[in-house]
């Protein structure tokens with residue numbers, strides 16, 4: 001396996017784990033698709049949709065040839081991740097305002113978030129290299145996913161979670177999977193800095209998105225979405241932006257599909273940040289070449305509470321390649337959009353709803369045309385943050401749209 005620095009182009013052989021280049025740039029794996037018969041692969045991917053109880057039944061490992069061809073099947077740590085629903089509820093489409101909208105419900109993954117797509121790849125690779133101890137910095141979804149896969153393979157998980165700003169549901173889920181939870185005063189960004197400096201010394205395999213194998217697994221999200229839509233992607237892919245790993249993985253997956261001829265053109269990408277944690281949006285809006293980190297990010301969409309997203313350079317490249325845009329939305333916009341997604345029967349956590357809120361704003365500002373079509377990636381499950389649900393529906397949230405449906409009755 002080979003990796004290349006996304007900034008200076010230096011190449012590395014990946015016989016051991018490496019997260020960054022000597023220049024400090026992030027790495028990406030180089031896949032060699034020469035000799036791949038795309039039509040034959042498409043048929044194979046369609047056939048695997050009917051598999052059950054084999055590693056290739058997973059919505060990640062279905063695409064193994066494009067993700068980690070060298071990993072033996074026995075090395076895979078998998079729980080049937082992927083295979084999530086793609087829905088088109090009319091209420092959400094009319095709320096967003098575009099002609100056709102699909103919601104990719106990534107919260108239906110085994111640990112309840114999109115992180116499972118990447119984590120099955122990272123933990124499988126770590127196990128293949130002989131690691132038993134895994135680590136991450138997290139706002140809660142990465143930690144739950146890492147803890148689940150580490151437990152499945154009989155390994156240890158050490159997770160670094162900021163104190164006070166992470167949904168308790170996620171912390172409890174992580175603890176329940178058996179992880180050692182290290183809480184600290186600070187943000188996700190501090191945890192990443194700590195692991196970048198200490199993981200090697202401590203013998204820890206890092207499952208964050210600075211790990212290029214995580215990104216390889218995560219790119220299957222767009223493979224699966226494209227396959228769900230018979231390889232006809234809509235005009236726009238809209239997704240929330242925190243650490244921006246989902247944007248870099250989306251970009252890599254789109255490049256693969258285009259290069260292989262699976263899709264005839266690249267859709268445009270819209271990245272939505274929460275106003276209180278929007279360093280990437282501010283950089284793009286200003287046309288700046290460097291990201292200025294936010295020292296104290298703050299949003300109710302806790303998964304987006306990130307001031308220094310490690311993948312910002314990769315994400316900027318994706319926007320350049322896809323003629324993409326960014327937008328920031330308020331917490332109020334996010335929670336109102338979430339109430340609409342929840343009431344449609346699909347449901348999601350607050351950070352995911354940022355995608356719908358952002359789409360609505362982009363349509364109302366004419367940046368996305370009303371006649372265009374979009375997929376919103378809903379990154380996490382409604383039950384990931386029940387405090388947000390309670391505050392909105394029972395605590396007189398920003399616009400207690402549905403609160404009047406809660407009756408207290410005497411029977």
Ligand SMILES: N[C@@H](CCOP(=O)(O)O)C(=O)O
Nearest residue numbers: 138139141142208209243245
């Ligand atoms: N919201 C994320 C932040 C971590 O991002 P990662 O892409 O580095 O794993 C979380 O759930 O922890």
